[in-house]
Amino acid sequence: MNLPNENTTTMKDSMREIWQLTVKLWWQFFDWLAVVPKKTLALSMLMVLIICNMLFNDAEALIPIFAILILIRVLAGGKRRAELTADAANKRADTEQLERNLLEARMEALQAQIEPHFLFNTLASIDQLIQTDPPRASRMQQSLIRYLRYAMPQMREGSRPNLGQQTALSSAFLEIMAIRMEGRLQPEVLVPDGLKSAVFPSMMLQTLVENAIKHGLEPKAEGGRLEIKAEIRDGLLEVSVTDSGLGFAPKGAGGVGLANIRERLKVLYGNKAELVILVPLDGGTRATIRVPYEVAPQQVAPVRSEGS
C-alpha cells in the first residue's frame, strides 16, 4: 500500500524540482535580460538568429519571441535593474557599517593607550611618599588603581560608556596629577549627577584632560586651573575642558589625539557631533565635545548569590 504512494510522492517531488529549476533559470535569464547592455542583447539575438537559420532554416518564428523579449526588457527591465542595484547597495551598506564599527574599535583602542610616562612618574612618586607620607601614598595608589580600572578597555558586552565612568577616570587622573604638581594644578570637576548616565564615548574626555596638562599647564612654570564641565545645551550634551595654560601654538606639530577624537565622532555620530577648540578671552584653551544627548540604559545589577 505504501509503495505506490511513495512513488507518486517521488514523482511529485521531481516534478516540483524541475518546476523550481525552471523558475530559477527563468529569473536568472530575466535578471540577465534586465542588466545586459543593449548592444550585447542585439548581438546575441543576431547570433541566435543565424544559428537557428543554419540549423532549421526557419528563423522567422523567432522574431515574435524576440519582440516579446525586447518588450519585457523595456517594460520591466528598468524596475528589476533598480532592484538589483538597491540590493547591491544594501549589501555594501552592511559592509560599510561593519567596517565603520571595526574602524571605531581600532581608533578607540588607539586612544585608550595609557601614557607610560604618566604611569612610571606616578609610581616613582608613590615610592617616595611611602617613605615620607604613607597615608598620602596610599591615597595616591588608590587613585591610580581607580584610574587603571576605568582606563582598561571596556570589553563588557552591551554596556556603552557613559559620562559618569569617563568623569571618574579623569577625576582619578587629576587627583594624581594634583599631588604630583602640587599648587601648579587646581582641578575642578563640574559634572551634575543627573548627566552621569548620559552616553559618552570612551577616552575622549581623558584625551582632552591629558592635552590640557601636557601642552597647557605642565610647560607653564606657575601652572594654573583645569575645569571639566558638562551641561545640556540645545538638546546636545556638551562636555568641555578649560585650562589656563600656555594656549595653543598654531604651528605646533601633533594634535593626533584631537584628530582621532574628530574622526571617531564622525564615525559614531556623522554630522551630529563636533569637537570645538576655543581660546577664551583670558587665554588658555577650551576644548568642547558636543554629542547627541542620550541616556544609557540602566545596567542590570549582577545577581549576588547567597553567601557570597
Added chain:
Amino acid sequence: MSHKAAPTAVIADDERLMREQIVSRLKEAWPELVIVGEATNGLEAVAMARAQEPDIVFLDIRMPELDGIGAARALLGQCHVVFVTAYDQYAITAFEQGAVDYLLKPADPERLKLTCQRLQERLAKNEEEPNDMDVLLDQLSRRLGGEGKSRDYLRWIQASVGSSIRMISTREILFFRAEDKYTRVQTEGFEALIRKPIKELADELDPDEFWQIHRAILVRVDAIDQVSRDFRGQQIVQMKGNNEKLEVSRSFNNLFKQM
C-alpha cells in the same frame, strides 16, 4: 671645572617629590656630595648652575620653560650632567649609545651607587664630557620634540567667533577662498572668515597638504572629491561633503594633468 674638596651638585625637577627622592637617595649613596641648589625648571637650573658652579647637575628631561636637554646644552662643558627620567624610550637608547649618565625614577640604590662611582672617577681624573655630547643633544631634542620638519607649517587656523578665538585644525578644512577683504575658511560643517590673505596662507601651510588652484583658492588635497571639466573646458574641483564648484585657473592647470 676646578676640583674642590667636597663635590657639589644641583638638582632640577619640576615635581617636588622627585627632587626629595633624589636628594635623599644621593645622601645614602654619596654622603660627601653637597646639594647646593634645587631648581624647578630648566631656566632655573641653568641660572643656578652658573651661579653655584657645581660639579654635577641632575636634570629631569621634561621640565617647563626649558627642558633637560636644552639646559644640558646651555651648560655644555661647565659641569657633568646626569639625566633623570621616569620613561623616555628614545632618550634612554640615545644615552646608552652615547655613554651619557642617566638615572631612572625611582632611582634604584644599586644603580645610583654605580652612577656615583663613575662620577667620582671622572671628577678625580678631571675628565671632560664625551666629545659627541652636542651632537647627541641635538639628536635628542629632535626626537623628543616631534617630527622635525612638519613643526614649522601652519596646523591651526585662528578665527574669531564672538568674543573668543576658535582654533580650526587644517585637517578639518576643505578649502580657503578669498572674498573681498577676507578669506573664507570652509569646513564640512561651518565657515569662518579670517583676515590672513591667500598668499600668506599659501606660504605658511604645508604644500603637501594644501594646493593653490587659483589666485584666490587653496584646497586641501586629501579632501578633493573630483576634478572635472565644464563646457568651456575649464577644470572644476569639487570637495568631499561640499558642493561648491572651485575653478582651476589656467596657470595651475598642470596640477591635475592626467597620468
